[in-house]
Amino acid sequence: MMSSEVFSANTTADGGIDWAEKRYLIIDDFVGIRQLLRESLRNLGAKHIDQASSGGEAMVLLSKTRYDVVLCDYNLGDGKNGQQVLEEARIRNLMLPSSVWLMVSAEKSVESVMGAAEHQPDAYIIKPITEGVLLTRLNRVWIKKQVFSEIDQAFADKDYLRAAKLCQDQVAHHPLHAIDLLRMKATLLLKAGETEQAGVVYEQVLQDRDYNWARCGLGKIRMAAGDLEAARMMFQAVIADNRFYIDAFDQLAQSFQLQGKTEESFDVLQKAAKLSPNSVPRQRSLGQTALKLGNIPVAEKAFRKCIEIGEFSVRKTVDAYLGLARVCGQKNDTKEAIRLLNAAVHQFGGDQVTLRAKITEGLVYHESGDFRRARKSGDELEAMLADDVRQRPDTETCLDMATLLFAVGVKEAPVHLLQYVTRNNHDNTVLLDDVQKIFDRARMSDEGAELIKEARMEAAEMMNRGVLLWKTGKLAEAIDWMRTARRALPHNMRILFNSAQIIISALQQNGYERGLADEAIGVLMHVDAIAPGQQRFAQLMEQLAMLAPVSGVVAAAAASEYEAANGPVPESTRFTSS
Amino acid sequence: MDEQASQQQEGSPELFMFLASTVHDMKNSISVLSGTLENLLSAHQSSAAPEYGQMAQMLYQTKRLNDNLIQLLALYKDVGKPGYPFDPAPRSMRELVELVAGQAHMLLQSRGIAFEVDYPQDAIWTLDEDLVIGVLVHAINNAVRYTRDRIRLTIAVDGDYLELRVEDNGVGFPANMLESGASAKAAINFLSNSSGLGLYFSSEVAKMHKHRQRSGSIALENGGALGGGCFVLRLP
Numbered sequence: 001m002m003s004s005e006v007f008s009a010n011t012t013a014d015g016g017i018d019w020a021e022k023r024y025l026i027i028d029d030f031v032g033i034r035q036l037l038r039e040s041l042r043n044l045g046a047k048h049i050d051q052a053s054s055g056g057e058a059m060v061l062l063s064k065t066r067y068d069v070v071l072c073d074y075n076l077g078d079g080k081n082g083q084q085v086l087e088e089a090r091i092r093n094l095m096l097p098s099s100v101w102l103m104v105s106a107e108k109s110v111e112s113v114m115g116a117a118e119h120q121p122d123a124y125i126i127k128p129i130t131e132g133v134l135l136t137r138l139n140r141v142w143i144k145k146q147v148f149s150e151i152d153q154a155f156a157d158k159d160y161l162r163a164a165k166l167c168q169d170q171v172a173h174h175p176l177h178a179i180d181l182l183r184m185k186a187t188l189l190l191k192a193g194e195t196e197q198a199g200v201v202y203e204q205v206l207q208d209r210d211y212n213w214a215r216c217g218l219g220k221i222r223m224a225a226g227d228l229e230a231a232r233m234m235f236q237a238v239i240a241d242n243r244f245y246i247d248a249f250d251q252l253a254q255s256f257q258l259q260g261k262t263e264e265s266f267d268v269l270q271k272a273a274k275l276s277p278n279s280v281p282r283q284r285s286l287g288q289t290a291l292k293l294g295n296i297p298v299a300e301k302a303f304r305k306c307i308e309i310g311e312f313s314v315r316k317t318v319d320a321y322l323g324l325a326r327v328c329g330q331k332n333d334t335k336e337a338i339r340l341l342n343a344a345v346h347q348f349g350g351d352q353v354t355l356r357a358k359i360t361e362g363l364v365y366h367e368s369g370d371f372r373r374a375r376k377s378g379d380e381l382e383a384m385l386a387d388d389v390r391q392r393p394d395t396e397t398c399l400d401m402a403t404l405l406f407a408v409g410v411k412e413a414p415v416h417l418l419q420y421v422t423r424n425n426h427d428n429t430v431l432l433d434d435v436q437k438i439f440d441r442a443r444m445s446d447e448g449a450e451l452i453k454e455a456r457m458e459a460a461e462m463m464n465r466g467v468l469l470w471k472t473g474k475l476a477e478a479i480d481w482m483r484t485a486r487r488a489l490p491h492n493m494r495i496l497f498n499s500a501q502i503i504i505s506a507l508q509q510n511g512y513e514r515g516l517a518d519e520a521i522g523v524l525m526h527v528d529a530i531a532p533g534q535q536r537f538a539q540l541m542e543q544l545a546m547l548a549p550v551s552g553v554v555a556a557a558a559a560s561e562y563e564a565a566n567g568p569v570p571e572s573t574r575f576t577s578s
Numbered sequence: 579m580d581e582q583a584s585q586q587q588e589g590s591p592e593l594f595m596f597l598a599s600t601v602h603d604m605k606n607s608i609s610v611l612s613g614t615l616e617n618l619l620s621a622h623q624s625s626a627a628p629e630y631g632q633m634a635q636m637l638y639q640t641k642r643l644n645d646n647l648i649q650l651l652a653l654y655k656d657v658g659k660p661g662y663p664f665d666p667a668p669r670s671m672r673e674l675v676e677l678v679a680g681q682a683h684m685l686l687q688s689r690g691i692a693f694e695v696d697y698p699q700d701a702i703w704t705l706d707e708d709l710v711i712g713v714l715v716h717a718i719n720n721a722v723r724y725t726r727d728r729i730r731l732t733i734a735v736d737g738d739y740l741e742l743r744v745e746d747n748g749v750g751f752p753a754n755m756l757e758s759g760a761s762a763k764a765a766i767n768f769l770s771n772s773s774g775l776g777l778y779f780s781s782e783v784a785k786m787h788k789h790r791q792r793s794g795s796i797a798l799e800n801g802g803a804l805g806g807g808c809f810v811l812r813l814p
Contacts, residue, residue, distance in 0.1 A: 032610035039617060075602050106605035107651050108663055108708050126708055128609035128644065130616060132680025136673060176670050176702055209666070209704060209789065243661045 020045030022068035029077040055080025062094040074105040160192035193535030280315040329364030378408035406442035424491040426459035616684040634688035649779040658782035671701040697733035717744035717809040724748035750800035789814040
């Protein structure tokens with residue numbers, strides 16, 4: 001159908017959204033632009049308009065008021081840039097689910113097509129912005145938000161499978177958003193551990209056009225499945241087509257890393273860091289890879305940059321300080337290394353950081369040949385571990401610790417540590433091989449193998465007892481026993497999953513009970529924090545949601561409780577998709 | 579970054595640094611200029627006042643500045659090469675027309691030029707919206723200079739291509755421009771005058787749009803529905 005009309009700027013083709021009653025925040029360091037935007041918004045009828053001239057000012061306002069619309073310039077002079085303001089606002093939950101974030105920039109932004117940012121604005125707008133353009137973009141984003149609102153809610157509730165089904169239902173009704181819906185569906189399927197189905201969606205999209213995100217998505221799936229060569233080729237093909245698609249660089253570096261090709265990985269990371277230097281995780285990877293290769297100047301530069309950009313970012317990481325301390329150790333400047341480690345403990349605090357700083361201290365002394373001090377660090381570590389009040393660190397830290405303790409000549413503490421790791425991961429054969437290797441290096445091969453076997457038995461027996469109670473219909477006892485098992489093995493995924501499964505069975509048989517449901521959610525959130533993207537997690541969440549609507553608030557609270565108690569989950573364990 | 583680009587950068591790293599940082603500043607100034615002019619023009623009820631015409635002329639000049647800046651920036655960022663942040667996505671033609679009209683509206687009204695649009699209401703096409711809007715707005719600003727009093731933007735699906743046309747009722751393009759067609763090579767021939775940059779930019783944008791071994795193109799014609807110059811952008 002063709003139409004012929006003379007355009008008038010007042011035409012809105014939407015369902016008549018009332019932009020007058022919304023709360024607006026304008027963030028721009030240029031006063032003239034702020035005034036212009038305010039004028040445009042007033043012409044749309046807006047009454048509540050706040051302004052900020054810097055990222056810091058914006059954060060203060062954002063924490064006081066829940067804005068419906070944020071217009072934020074990407075370049076804000078010194079301090080945070082627009083992307084960092086957005087990230088912090090999202091991570092600190094300062095926005096409503098319905099809030100619209102428009103990123104304004106002077107030129108076509110590389111960020112918009114990089115595919116790397118975890119937190120994306122709803123749209124990018126290029127200056128100059130006329131009123132008509134602003135209205136069109138606001139309406140467009142609003143309509144898209146409507147299309148995605150139920151999906152976003154299910155996503156927030158971590159009911160990934162239902163959210164993926166909702167995406168599929170919407171595709172037919174919204175041809176304009178079909179591609180975005182499919183992209184979201186694939187992301188959700190990955191989160192639900194349904195990699196094969198996610199792959200089907202990516203393939204389907206690629207039939208239509210060579211979208212970079214779909215090619216990268218397939219690459220990630222191949223990589224997770226261990227087909228590293230195929231993954232490498234896919235990432236390289238994306239880069240050949242689009243040298244700004246930074247996500248492909250990061251993934252390519254990861255695939256080289258997994259192939260044990262540290263030098264190739266290092267090359268790619270250097271290129272990526274040159275293209276887009278302001279990413280904390282990227283600079284961290286570059287520093288750690290350079291350290292592995294003994295390239296001290298690059299490692300130092302990367303870790304320093306990492307600290308510098310982390311200063312204004314919620315992604316600030318202690319790893320940069322620990323890495324830089326190692327660098328100083330390699331340069332025989334142990335004094336500076338110790339100063340950095342103290343700064344890290346002071347800035348980040350918490351048991352995890354204290355332990356990891358102590359490990360690094362031991363390593364620095366050990367590598368500089370000061371064996372007496374290294375041994376002293378080992379003894380101090382042992383004392384920390386003996387203190388039961390402290391949280392046990394994550395698996396990776398435990399292995400590092402055991403390695404160091406053996407190296408400096410401590411024996412009992414690392415053995416206990418490795419037993420603890422084994423009990424909590426009794427069916428993870430890859431990890432148990434690593435544990436065995438640490439025993440091998442400590443010249444305890446046979447003894448180690450025996451210890452691993454015992455620890456595995458112990459965990460299996462604990463679990464089997466719970467399952468047996470459940471299968472013989474003693475549900476209340478089974479639930480109770482699993483609580484005991486969880487206390488003994490707080491990080492054992494199998495035990496956590498079965499514990500949730502037994503509670504859900506009880507709810508299905510005896511009817512819904514709020515307290516038990518919340519307990520199951522808490523357990524599942526804990527698993528999701530340790531190891532995101534598990535198939536069983538998604539399935540159990542779906543079963544729970546069928547019993548009664550899971551409130552996102554409960555889920556979020558459980559997740560943040562976990563993080564508050566245990567510190568943020570290290571990113572290296574995450575299989576994220578964008 | 580490949581060898582060639584890094585050599586280029588090494589040639590004058592200061593220039594590149596200043597370019598990148600100054601652009602934001604220039605854009606802010608232009609935004610304030612054009613925004614303020616548009617607000618002033620829309621507040622003026624009577625277009626009979628002598629300063630109204632002068633403001634309209636200033637707005638036209640500001641738009642030209644902005645066009646040139648957009649194009650230079652895109653070229654600086656290697657538009658047409660794998661290094662450019664090219665971002666195709668499915669877009670509604672209704673919204674595309676709305677966005678182009680939203681940018682051109684005040685300029686056209688202040689110059690007393692009637693603007694007509696004709697497009698398939700429900701069509702969706704995959705394209706890089708920012709780049710295509712840049713090309714169309716530039717074509718409209720160019721037509722403002724040559725038209726008598728009418729400009730027409732039409733979009734139509736033609737087989738495997740989307741055809742976007744900007745037409746006016748002026749005297750049309752000079753023969754030498756039509757003959758050499760609107761290739762990038764031809765654009766170089768016009769480097770001595772103002773049409774070179776715009777044509778070159780537009781043809782690079784067209785070429786970036788590829789689908790199943792086909793790519794976009796631009797063309798200049800005379801005639802069309804209004805009998806004047808026509809700028810044509812075809813996208814696969």
